[in-house]
Amino acid sequence: MLVIITPRFSYSHNRRKLLFIAILGLLSIVYLGLEQTDPLVYALHLTPISLTLAVLYEGMLPGIATWAAFCIGGIFIMHNDPLTTLLSSVVLFASGLLCHYKLETVSQLRMSLRFFALVFIHLTIFTTISLLQGGSFEFRTLALIGAANLLSSLFINYIYFHVKHQERFQQELIMSEKYQMIGHLAASISHEIRNPLTTTRGFLQLMGKEDLDRVTLDRYRKYAFEGVDLASTIITDYLNFSKPNEEKSQLLDVQIEIDGIIPWLQPYSALSNIEIDIQHLSREKLLILGESKKLQQCLLNVMKNAIESMPDGGKLTVQTQLAQNSVHIIIRDTGAGMDKSQVKRLGKPYFTTKENGTGLGLMVVMSMIKTMDGKIMFRSKPNEGTICELHFKRVELQ
Ligand code: ADP
Numbered sequence: 001m002l003v004i005i006t007p008r009f010s011y012s013h014n015r016r017k018l019l020f021i022a023i024l025g026l027l028s029i030v031y032l033g034l035e036q037t038d039p040l041v042y043a044l045h046l047t048p049i050s051l052t053l054a055v056l057y058e059g060m061l062p063g064i065a066t067w068a069a070f071c072i073g074g075i076f077i078m079h080n081d082p083l084t085t086l087l088s089s090v091v092l093f094a095s096g097l098l099c100h101y102k103l104e105t106v107s108q109l110r111m112s113l114r115f116f117a118l119v120f121i122h123l124t125i126f127t128t129i130s131l132l133q134g135g136s137f138e139f140r141t142l143a144l145i146g147a148a149n150l151l152s153s154l155f156i157n158y159i160y161f162h163v164k165h166q167e168r169f170q171q172e173l174i175m176s177e178k179y180q181m182i183g184h185l186a187a188s189i190s191h192e193i194r195n196p197l198t199t200t201r202g203f204l205q206l207m208g209k210e211d212l213d214r215v216t217l218d219r220y221r222k223y224a225f226e227g228v229d230l231a232s233t234i235i236t237d238y239l240n241f242s243k244p245n246e247e248k249s250q251l252l253d254v255q256i257e258i259d260g261i262i263p264w265l266q267p268y269s270a271l272s273n274i275e276i277d278i279q280h281l282s283r284e285k286l287l288i289l290g291e292s293k294k295l296q297q298c299l300l301n302v303m304k305n306a307i308e309s310m311p312d313g314g315k316l317t318v319q320t321q322l323a324q325n326s327v328h329i330i331i332r333d334t335g336a337g338m339d340k341s342q343v344k345r346l347g348k349p350y351f352t353t354k355e356n357g358t359g360l361g362l363m364v365v366m367s368m369i370k371t372m373d374g375k376i377m378f379r380s381k382p383n384e385g386t387i388c389e390l391h392f393k394r395v396e397l398q
């Protein structure tokens with residue numbers, strides 16, 4: 001029972017040992033109360049098999065508990081000879097303990113043999129002492145008990161290894177899932193940090209120009225600082241990724257958020273001669289609930305993709321509008337576009353068509369939009385361009 005229950009309930013050694021003792025106590029009471037057992041079968045089969053299992057696989061504490069239980073049962077209930085019972089079980093206990101702590105767990109077959117050898121030692125000592133004290137055994141009974149012991153040893157080891165295997169398998173599965181998550185996390189962090197770092201680098205480069213006035217220089221410096229700050233925030237955010245923080249949600253004015261990230265895009269758009277057109281089509285304030293950094297990160301990713309799809313120039317249009325009770329952000333480009341199968345794969349980890357792409361940008365975007373209760377949709381045609389729509393629930397102030 002322990003072998004079957006333990007993997008589900010506890011991987012901790014101490015809890016496992018206590019559970020063993022509890023099960024043993026319970027079964028002993030039930031067994032001794034209900035079952036009529038031949039004292040010889042008790043002494044030569046039940047005792048050595050149970051004691052070997054406990055001491056060989058579970059060690060000292062469960063071993064002592066089992067030893068005590070079977071000695072008490074053997075001597076006081078079965079009325080077996082105290083000296084014979086004690087001597088044989090102590091030798092079995094000691095050699096089993098030695099095997100447990102000194103020898104490594106080997107293959108199933110060799111463990112079965114080791115198991116049977118311990119049982120056999122007990123059997124030999126018990127019968128020898130009994131014979132020396134003038135007792136007698138029928139050869140048939142002894143042969144039967146020996147055969148039963150061998151079968152039990154094989155059976156118990158089979159179950160033990162089977163369950164152990166499952167247990168190890170489960171643990172490995174948990175570990176490999178953890179490693180996979182860490183891998184994903186590391187890849188996304190480096191991907192996200194590259195954006196602000198590239199921008200910062202661009203501004204630092206611009207600061208090197210000679211004929212810059214003081215105001216422009218200060219502006220560039222400010223953007224460069226903001227880039228470094230954003231990178232550091234992203235790291236913090238990703239470290240908190242596993243425990244998304246709902247409380248940090250605040251009211252965001254979509255129009256302000258979008259205007260705030262346009263300067264970030266300029267180093268990219270200027271490079272490929274792209275015109276950026278911002279159209280706020282609603283006169284009312286468009287408020288949504290979310291985290292500013294996350295929303296900006298999402299918009300930045302989508303717009304960067306749009307810009308990257310237009311290496312030979314084009315137009316990036318960003319519209320905000322109110323549609324019934326939701327706020328729509330529509331990002332349009334006149335770039336390379338995608339076919340249907342590509343649109344389907346958007347947001348799948350590692351889907352990228354770029355030489356230096358990571359294919360993680362949209363995966364992160366989609367999971368963030370989801371945490372903000374928003375929706376994201378793409379429409380695209382090859383060589384015509386792409387439209388990305390973001391929908392959020394509008395928050396109305398009373
Ligand atoms: P990455 O930009 O690193 O490739 P993303 O997850 O941001 O990863 O994008 C995945 C892929 O989706 C891109 O490689 C590109 O093929 C396609 N894609 C995304 N946005 C657009 C767009 N606006 N126009 C054309 N293709 C796009």
Ligand code: MG
Pocket residue numbers: 301304305361362
């Ligand atoms: Mg991208």
